Amino acid sequence: MDDMKVINFMRLRTAATIFSVIIMVGSVAALAIKGINWGLDFTGGTLIELVYDQPVRTADIRNQLDAAGYNNTVVQEFGSARDILVRIPGDDPKMGSAITTLLDQNYEGTVNAVRVEFVGPQVGERLREQGGLGMLFAMLMITLYIAFRFQLKFSVGAILSLAHDVIFTLGLFALLGLQFDLTVMAALLAVIGYSLNDTIIVYDRIRENFRKLRKGDAEEIINVSLTQTLGRTLATSGTTLMVLLALFLFGGDMIHNFAIALIVGVGIGTYSSIYIASNILVYLKISREDLIVPVKENEELDQLP
Numbered sequence: 001m002d003d004m005k006v007i008n009f010m011r012l013r014t015a016a017t018i019f020s021v022i023i024m025v026g027s028v029a030a031l032a033i034k035g036i037n038w039g040l041d042f043t044g045g046t047l048i049e050l051v052y053d054q055p056v057r058t059a060d061i062r063n064q065l066d067a068a069g070y071n072n073t074v075v076q077e078f079g080s081a082r083d084i085l086v087r088i089p090g091d092d093p094k095m096g097s098a099i100t101t102l103l104d105q106n107y108e109g110t111v112n113a114v115r116v117e118f119v120g121p122q123v124g125e126r127l128r129e130q131g132g133l134g135m136l137f138a139m140l141m142i143t144l145y146i147a148f149r150f151q152l153k154f155s156v157g158a159i160l161s162l163a164h165d166v167i168f169t170l171g172l173f174a175l176l177g178l179q180f181d182l183t184v185m186a187a188l189l190a191v192i193g194y195s196l197n198d199t200i201i202v203y204d205r206i207r208e209n210f211r212k213l214r215k216g217d218a219e220e221i222i223n224v225s226l227t228q229t230l231g232r233t234l235a236t237s238g239t240t241l242m243v244l245l246a247l248f249l250f251g252g253d254m255i256h257n258f259a260i261a262l263i264v265g266v267g268i269g270t271y272s273s274i275y276i277a278s279n280i281l282v283y284l285k286i287s288r289e290d291l292i293v294p295v296k297e298n299e300e301l302d303q304l305p
Helices: 009-033 058-067 095-105 121-149 152-176 182-212 218-250 253-275 277-283 297-303
Strands: 045-052 074-077 083-088 111-119
Touching: 009 152, 009 218, 009 253, 009 277, 045 095, 058 074, 058 083, 058 095, 074 253, 083 095, 095 111, 121 152, 121 182, 152 182, 152 253, 152 277, 182 218, 182 253, 182 277, 218 253, 218 277, 253 277
Parallel strands: none
Antiparallel strands: 045 083, 045 111, 074 083
């Protein structure tokens, strides 16, 4: 501790708390006012798989559909630049042939529809409910795990940190009007796992230092612990973000929003492991007494003279 330059993270904890409250209020307001732009996986609609005789750009197809009055459509490559998936609201049984005819008229070659499927709103609603319940169940199990492995105060910090990350990501998607589909739901669950892993590593070091260091209050010990884990956190977050940026830039439309959700989640998760999960411990007045390993009765008798 004496040889290491300790970064005073907790010096900014009040400013970080104010910042977190502001972005949480903004996120909740965006969700309440604009709402989530649910994808066809959740709202229902028609899925059309098209095969072109030559590679095409999804942006051109999307512009043709927008010009024809088909709004809120999702156009994605499906394996190659010749295989295209079009997802469009509505359950008209003739929509498949109408879309195919429209696109064929604006294309010099040939366009064929090889699959037309309809996802009903009941299926979409069930997916939305099950996805939300799955996320809540995951957070409940995380709360129990952290309370069992560490201590109840650590559990409060971890669950508030995870809720902070999820709400911010959802709020950003609502604010920007980005479509929320099953891939984004999967990204949110991945964000929960990533953020939890980062938080547990920080918590392990905080617990270890509370038991090992004889001097220093809670803020000083947390600063030491965060400084010791900073290198690992930056290395993990940095390499993860590089991969996600590659997916965002070169992964195609199908995983575009998936990559955005993970980039936002990893970034805010790194912040929250320091200024939410660790900061909460200071507010809850964590102390050495909270982390003392209980001595068994037989061990106490052995220590008597």
